[in-house]
Amino acid sequence: MFSKLTVRDARPRGQNVLVRVDYNVPLKDGVITDDLRIRASLPTIEYLKKKGARRIILCSHLGRPEGKKVPELSLRPIAERLKALLGEDAKVNFVGDVSGPDVEEAVEKTPVGGILLLENLRFFPGEEANSAEFAREIAESTHADLFVQDGFAVIHRAHASTDAITKEIPSVAGLLLEKEVSELTKVAENPAHPFVMILGGAKVDDKQPLIEKIAPKAEKVLVGGKIAADGYAVPADLTDKVIVAGDFATDGEGAKLDIAEAEVDKFIEIIKTAKTILWNGTLGKVEDPEFAKSSEKIAFALAEATKNGATTVICGGDTTGFIENLQAKNPDLQYSLVSTGGGASLELLSGLSLPGLENLDE
Numbered sequence: 001m002f003s004k005l006t007v008r009d010a011r012p013r014g015q016n017v018l019v020r021v022d023y024n025v026p027l028k029d030g031v032i033t034d035d036l037r038i039r040a041s042l043p044t045i046e047y048l049k050k051k052g053a054r055r056i057i058l059c060s061h062l063g064r065p066e067g068k069k070v071p072e073l074s075l076r077p078i079a080e081r082l083k084a085l086l087g088e089d090a091k092v093n094f095v096g097d098v099s100g101p102d103v104e105e106a107v108e109k110t111p112v113g114g115i116l117l118l119e120n121l122r123f124f125p126g127e128e129a130n131s132a133e134f135a136r137e138i139a140e141s142t143h144a145d146l147f148v149q150d151g152f153a154v155i156h157r158a159h160a161s162t163d164a165i166t167k168e169i170p171s172v173a174g175l176l177l178e179k180e181v182s183e184l185t186k187v188a189e190n191p192a193h194p195f196v197m198i199l200g201g202a203k204v205d206d207k208q209p210l211i212e213k214i215a216p217k218a219e220k221v222l223v224g225g226k227i228a229a230d231g232y233a234v235p236a237d238l239t240d241k242v243i244v245a246g247d248f249a250t251d252g253e254g255a256k257l258d259i260a261e262a263e264v265d266k267f268i269e270i271i272k273t274a275k276t277i278l279w280n281g282t283l284g285k286v287e288d289p290e291f292a293k294s295s296e297k298i299a300f301a302l303a304e305a306t307k308n309g310a311t312t313v314i315c316g317g318d319t320t321g322f323i324e325n326l327q328a329k330n331p332d333l334q335y336s337l338v339s340t341g342g343g344a345s346l347e348l349l350s351g352l353s354l355p356g357l358e359n360l361d362e
Helices: 036-040 042-050 076-086 101-109 132-142 175-189 204-217 225-229 261-271 293-307 317-329 343-349
Strands: 016-020 055-059 092-094 114-117 146-149 171-173 195-199 220-223 242-244 248-250 256-259 276-280 311-315
Touching (some): 016 042, 016 132, 036 042, 036 076, 042 076, 042 175, 076 092, 076 114, 171 175, 175 204, 175 311, 175 343, 195 204, 204 276, 204 343, 220 225, 220 261, 225 256, 256 261, 256 293, 261 293, 276 293, 311 317
Parallel strands (some): 016 055, 016 146, 146 171, 195 220, 220 242
16 A cells, blocks of 8 residues: 555645756667656656646756766756647746746746756766756746655665655655655565566666565566576575576576576466566567567566566666567566666665655654
């Protein structure tokens, strides 16, 4: 159960609403290559418009400019994509700052029902420093009456737009944040059984808190990816439930770059029995189509499980990026949740502190 107040509990009619979104999207030569996170923000934006918010002011970071203005990391292209997604009639403006006279003027010029996107928060040292003054300047310049936290991917950070800002304005959760936290919490605390966890990727140390927290609750843990290729050492207390792939597809030099067909078929037979499936980490070197086959087969198996009523949750940046690319070619592939948060989803599942969630109103 979600314990924080959400936009459904607020009364945004006639208010300026400041929304922390996560528009940290991949760019190549100034072009957005994956707009998942922009699309994920639309339900909250559209809800606020429907409920009569006077103005919706969006703030986000992009990349790691380290407190300096880096033109290549401006959010201006995101404003253009947002307008395209909302429709040509949408009133979407952009301002190249986050506080001060230019922002105040931009807010005043934003029409009733319009949207204003502020510049990259991380162009300013106050964001990552969790500066109370920086947060206050944003709140005052935007004349915000309400703050909505909808940037799930950043709630594990104690930054000005996740922590300090909540001390300045009444603060509630957006619809994306509510969905992510609710689905992930259900998996972590009360999964339907049988529960199967699939682990892949390269860095087992990053997954250790997840393994310690979640694996004991699962009936089976299926391990592939470089973790398996490197010889994953199964913890003594999990030997009865962990299955590590032992056969691999290799390149010309013998490098183990995907799990073998027989191994993935064995995994799929177990997946078919599950009521809850959590997948973190691809099972091969998916950037090479030759070694993406096992991950593709798992993705199709999870989509089928979803159709059959299972809860399917996919998390981790590389895994969700892979799934998004696959869905672009196969729109019928659907899952309970494809998380927008890499580190945030792992920390939530691992039971760690999430300042951007804990500080919201109850």
